Amino acid sequence: MSLSKKRYVYVVVDDYSRFTWVFFLAHKEEAFDYFVKFSNRVENEKGLKISRIRSDHGREFENAKFDELCIEKEYKQEFSAPRTPQQNGVVERKNRTLQELARTMLHEFAVPKFLWAEAVNTACHVVNRACIRSKLKKTPFELWVGRTPNISYFRVFGSKCFVLDESPKVTKFDAKSLTGIFVGYSNTSKAYRVYLPTSRVVIESINVKFNENANEKTEEGNSIVGIQDVATTQEIEFQPKDELPPVIIEEPLNRVDDNLIGGENHEENTIDTTQDETPHDEHQPMPQPVHEPLEVLREVSSHPLSNVIGDPREGVRTRSGLNQMVGHCAFVSQLEPKSFKEANVDPNWIVAMQEELNQFERNQVWELVSLPSGKQVIGTKWVYRNKLDELGNVVRNKARLVAQGFKQQEGIDFEETFAPVARLESIRMLLAYASNKGFTLFQMDVKSAFLNGWIDEEVYVQQPPGFVDHFNPDHVFKLHKALYGLKQAPRAWYGRLCTFLLDNGFIRGKMDTTLFTKKRDDHLLLVQIYVDDIIFGSTNATLAQEFSTLMSSEFEMSMMGELNFFLGLQIKQLQDGIFISQTKYAKELIKKFGVEDSKSLDTPMGKSANIDADEKGKPMDITLYRGIIGSLLYLTASRPDIMYAVCLCARYQANPKESHHKAVKRILRYVKGTQNLGLWYGKQTELDLVGYTDADFAGDRMDRKSTSGTCQFLGGSLVSWSSRKQTSVALSTAEAEYVAAGSCCTQLLWMMQTLRDYELEFQKVPISCDNTSAILISKNPVLHSRTKHIEIRHHFIRDHVEKGDVELVHVDTKEQIADIFTKPLPTQQHLELRFKLGMLELKD
Known part of the structure; x- marks a missing residue:
């Protein structure tokens, strides 16, 4: 994924001039919209009509929308034969050219690989203006625009440069320039594009001084292992009506990082075929003030590069080349890095790490000092997690800097460590109460909550990996507030939050110390705390709003709206009640433990099941068995119908046998057939x-x-x-x-x-x-x-x-609901008691 969060490159080639455009897409489905805008603009500017569109059979091109467009515009749509990339010669060759140029430019000065889009865009910019079409003895730019291009402004990609710092905050004695890396040319103005390693952004400016002879590696070149080149192209051949051969569009979409394959880079909302050619062709000085860079490059998805009907005699790269390129695909932000080295590849995770450190600054967590003599320093480590919604979709990337608390010494680095957390029964009681009273529950979380807790001990930690102060590399951070990983961190945060709420008129629960209440007239505000996650609601909506405002005034909050997902529970608040389920989690278990294709069952355990230690039975993998038991126990948070069966099987975790494994697999098969079951809290x-x-x-x-x-x-x-x-x-x-x-x-x-x-x-x-x-x-x-x-x-x-x-x-025994928790039951009795527990399937 590129700096602009694009994943696919869409390459368009004019068959006559070989002039090339490149667009970058976040999703393959965007290809059609880009082509519509592109075709309209080109036809209006050139007064020409696209006669033919050539592509493979990818769904981006062979669909109802494209069919309707071709009928409406009278385009002739042609497809290459399956597994015949030689029919896609023009775009295949262009794609390879751009890849090789971009790869060479990136490696020459060890430019960070996540700038591949800049390299590709620059490669396309240069190819359009510097490569001669042998048959016509002209460059693609000259054939397309009608004049010889000016290339006097060309610079060496990746060279060291200095950009005038025009920030109003620059004082008289501050440095007047910023050190950067030249990465290309602006598509919207006569300016250079420069990457600033210190702030990890690309800016555009005319005031740039170059040092093209400084053959030195970039600061990040050795530490950032980035996305390798994976090309994806789409080629279009444009020709005048009645004069030139039909137009061909070749659109293999291959997956890359934003800036991998270049061409004329275009803004997402404007597909301009001439913007990129013209800015530097006039004999004018190079351009204008620094401003936020516009994302012009576009990406395209992975597809076979065999989609265009071309000259079969022309040699092209075969499909096997794609198999080799697959190995170069990089991590995307949907994956969780295991180390800093992996995270440093993806700009999304780089931003997440920077956000974490910015949070440290805002909360005044630490100060950089030299380590006092005789003091112990604690190591730090980055931990990466994806935050998911109730459907399992990634909503944000969270990088957490944690201390290696296992090195702390009791009595020196910490004293007390206990901090209360809400029980699931407390959460369900709050849900039942809210359902009965008919008010809505909301949820929020405190960003980097532990960083708000003051600590009394003198603790020193190492500088975070990848963010070491260059002037004081041997210094350490002295903590003023708690850091994730410290043993006293949860207690420090709870103490800070508790004090704040008590000071603002809340009453802490006498039995449940994670419950805080506040009464006004006949209305009650309830707040339930689970570390940094907070559930709250009131019979008076104003009280809930005031609480939200109060928390935001003291802490940096992440407002998540109405309660819908908490501690793995999917919660639907409806007009006539609340439904609690773990459908998503149940589906994950079914897939994880391989019972997708198994027949579902009506009960979690057979009535005549006789489960004992089975000392003579065949042993099974103890880790696997415990993993299944642990997963099923978590599922019982909303599935009381499997409680007895799971607890019975859990008794044999010390020495599980195949018979026990068979029993837990039966529970999973029951879950498979009842994965949409949940608890209904009606009024x-x-x-x-x-x-x-x-x-x-x-x-x-x-x-x-x-x-x-x-x-x-x-x-x-x-x-x-x-x-x-x-x-x-x-x-x-x-x-x-x-x-x-x-x-x-x-x-x-x-x-x-x-x-x-x-x-x-x-x-x-x-x-x-x-x-x-x-x-x-x-x-x-x-x-x-x-x-x-x-x-x-x-x-x-x-x-x-x-x-x-x-x-x-x-x-009466027949009405004893608790019977379902003591023994396996016949199917009919199990279903009846399950219904009496309030379990049902909620229809959408």
Whole structure:
């Protein structure tokens, strides 16, 4: 990808004069629009009509739009035969010429490879004016424009030059010029194009002094491994009506970085066939003041260069040449670099790194100092991540400079490190509450949040790779604020944010310290924090807007609008409720673990499944098994229907067998058939809190321990669930159910205390249990042979029943929703309970 974020080169050649134009495209689909503008301009300027268009069978050229255009304009469209590049001779030869010239120019002075577009554009500019057409004894420029070109302004590409610094900020004693690299000629004015390595931009100026004899490498030549030349061309042959042979358009699109293949470079919104030829042909001094460069080069996609009907006797490069060129394709910003060397190739990542360092400057994170004697310096490293939206599309490239915190020494470089983060149950409770109250939730994140946290310790870090101060290469940075990677960084950021919110009238949650609330009249503003990601909403829209303004006044924020994607959860806020799913993630799992072609199943585990340690079974790859389990556990954030099956298989991660692998593959096949399932949080008239508890007595075939299953609903919406093996062997069904009820009680008590910050109070929260004996044990402290041995901690629930916090109520076994968390069920029962959990597929 080029500096202007183009990916494809579109080369157009006039068959008669061999005059060449090059456009750069971000997407192949743009080829048609460029051709329409180009053809209209050329026909208007020259008074000629395009008679023939030659191309391959690429979709950019063989489509309904091109067919309609050819019919409307009376163009004759011709296609080369498949796999016959010799029929595309003119454009193939031109493409190769431009590639070789550009490659040579780039390597002569080791110009950074990401300037390939400048090299190609310059090559095309020179070829049009300096190469003689042997049969006609004239240059393409002379044949096209009608006069001999002036080439006195030509300079050596890549040579060192000095540009007058016309910035108003230049003082009397500042340097009057900027050192740069000559990379071509302006297409819009009589000016040179100069690349400035210090600021990584290309500018245009007439006030340039050249040092063409300085055969020195550019500053970045040795460190930047850039995009290699990959040519893509499209050729058009123009001829006058009734006089010249038909016009041919040859349009192989090959993938390159913005500036790889040159020609007459054109602005994206203006396809001018003469702008590039004329600026320097007049005998006038070279041009004008520095201004932001206009992207004139255009790119084109990768296609076979066998698309034009040409003279079959002319020798051309064969298709095998393309196979060799594929190896030179560079990374694009959709890929995450593994090292600074890889990132330094792509201008997108270079910009991302510069943005990160600019953030350091704005936040006054550090200062450059000499390392005091006896002090330890901590290394730094660049980490690259693509930020994705809810559909998995890359929305931005994020370069993060991190400290190598593993070198820190406790008591010297850091003290306390703990910082709270929101639980998923907290997020789901907020979603359920918002759905019930009918208000919209929003999300935002703090840019480089950790850089806002003050630290008390004296910490020194190395200068970032690739950005070392040339005057003080041995200096280090003394940190004033936290840096990502430092052990105390999360705590420092949380402390800064917490202090700021408390100072502005917010109240921190007594149980959930990542929840902050603010009340005004009868309205409540809720703010949930997960490190640097923030969810907020209010029953009064004004309060939400004020909070957004408040945060922006103190921190640099990235406003992301309405909540739609958070911690991997896809969230759809609709008029009558909220839908939570992980469809995108489920599809990724299906593809990752190779079950795309497998038959989907109706249940995650067969009713008669007998899974145990299988000590005599065939071992399997432990890393693969743990990877599947970990991925499925993450999926349970919105898929309670697979909770039991995943937790059961997770018990055997220490020594997995093929039988266990078969079981997890079955879960994946079930997910394949239900990948669009999610949780529906509808609006309810009552915002009540309800729990369900169940147990599978002696369900484990090895140690005969029981499994507890619990789930909790807020306002009819499932917000919490669990499936756990009990830690002790129960002697009866009643005991197993009683222990499970205690587990449900602990979760409900936490939720009740958290919801007090929502100004919600609950008494005698019902816990639905289908075992009468367990209910009686919770109400009557009677000791007899069947209960006297129960561990004291399990009688925790009895105390809260007496206090009136919770109460156990009987529910019929068929209505026991928690049954889905304790054992594999028949298909019909599984589907019924899944529906009662609030799981459904949302139709678009």
